[in-house]
Amino acid sequence: MTMLSFYAFPPSTVSDVEKFAFNLRKIWKPFQALGRVYVATEGVNAQMSVPTSVLSHFMECCRSVPELGRYMENDINIDSKPLSQEEFAVAGTPHNGQPAPPFRNLHVRVRNQVVADGLGTSLDWQSAGYDMPPLEWHERLMQAREQTLEQKEKVDGDNEAINIDGKDLPILLDCRNNYETDVGIFEGAEALGTESFRDSWDVLKERLADTPKDSPIMAYCTGGIRCVKVGAYLTLEMGFTNVSRLAGGIIAYDRALTEKKEGEESMFKGTNFVFDGRLGRQITEDDLGSCATCGSETSLVTNCRNQSCHKRMIQCETCRTNYQGSCSTAC
Structure with missing residues (x-):
């Protein structure tokens, strides 16, 4: 079984949400797909698993759906470690003391929003900053680490850090909740310290109140969907002009590093909390x-x-x- 996730924010809203949800159930059933999918007028948010043997056909099917297709930002996020049927059956958190899979059924549910954000009005989710590819993200964090080390070595008599090459270090924001950041985080990141995603906006306004509008801000989350909303808020509501977000989130970062930079040190440390029965996917041994x-x-x-x-x-x-x-x- 392959664990996967994806989201889509089509520019034009989904007109008949109930019909759309029904159609998704219908076309996915033959694939023996399992998971939890939220559908709303603003788009789709999916956490799923499918048999690895039909993965390519499932992906083609999703891409053929008009409301998904090219609006699935970063396509479909695939976990880098497929599970055998035996592994899948016990990969979830035990239920009533018994082993359990990450998903038992396929649920496609209609919601007011695919990610409940608590904002009074929806923003233009297409205006959410630069979607930074995972390997570029990795290189940027490696550079930031080097800059930080250099600054520590070149402090002046007043113990004030000297900027290297005149470049500001990025403000690296973890846009997940406490129970997620407590078990895993990127090196150098600041956790927002929220109990719920709805709390993010007040925290961002307070944290960035005195930050210049052209400061480099890099935001990330599990699979990328929350950072679309954060990126749009920072850009449209707070006026920041240099906002980047990790394309595909931590899931895509781990896959890219595993496939294209084998043996490279991960800048994400610990466990990535995931929204299925596993409740976590270990990235490093920390x-x-x-x-x-x-x-x-x-x-x-x-x-x-x-x-x-x-x-x-x-x-x-x-x-x-x-x-x-x-x-x-x-x-």
Whole structure:
């Protein structure tokens, strides 16, 4: 099985959302596709898995859909590690103590938005800054690392860093939520510290209040869709003129580095939280998170099995076993 994701923001809105959702279910069923797909007038947001043997045909099918086709920015994000049927069956977070797959069924659901943003009005998602290819992103972060090291070596008597070649270091923003950034983050990135994506706008306004409008800003998220909205907000609402976002997000970065720069150090450290039953995909061996129960180092994200709680948390394997998948003795 191959895990994949994609999104699309067509310039003209989807007119009949219910019909569109029905048609997607119909054309995807023969592929034995599984996953969670949100459809709205603004577009599509899909997290899916398909048998690897039919992957190319599935992709051709998606590209033939007018509302998707060329509007699928960065095409389809494919996880760099296919799973056998046996691996897929146990790749998800255990359910009621039993192994579970990342997806059990295919759900295509109609929503008001494909990513709930909390903004009063929709923006022009086509005006979202520069979609920076993953390998260019990698090189830019490597350059930023070198610049930072040089600046540290050349501080003046007042301990103020000297700019190298007159270039400003980019402001690198992680546009994901706390439970995501706690287990994985790009080197040098600033986490927004949000509990929900809806909180992003106030945080951005406060963080960038005194930032020159031509400052280089680089934003990223899991698969790229949230950064479309962040990029549009920074450009259209806040007036920034040098906004870049990671094309395809962390998923595309990991794939590009794996396929084209084998052996190269990843600038993303830890685990990439993903929105399926796995709840995480390890990129490097770094355990950046801390178990909410015992405090030990871990990158395992889970949900409390008590359905009245269902708290999302970081919890080590030992505590998950000892607490039977719950967050506390009370649950």
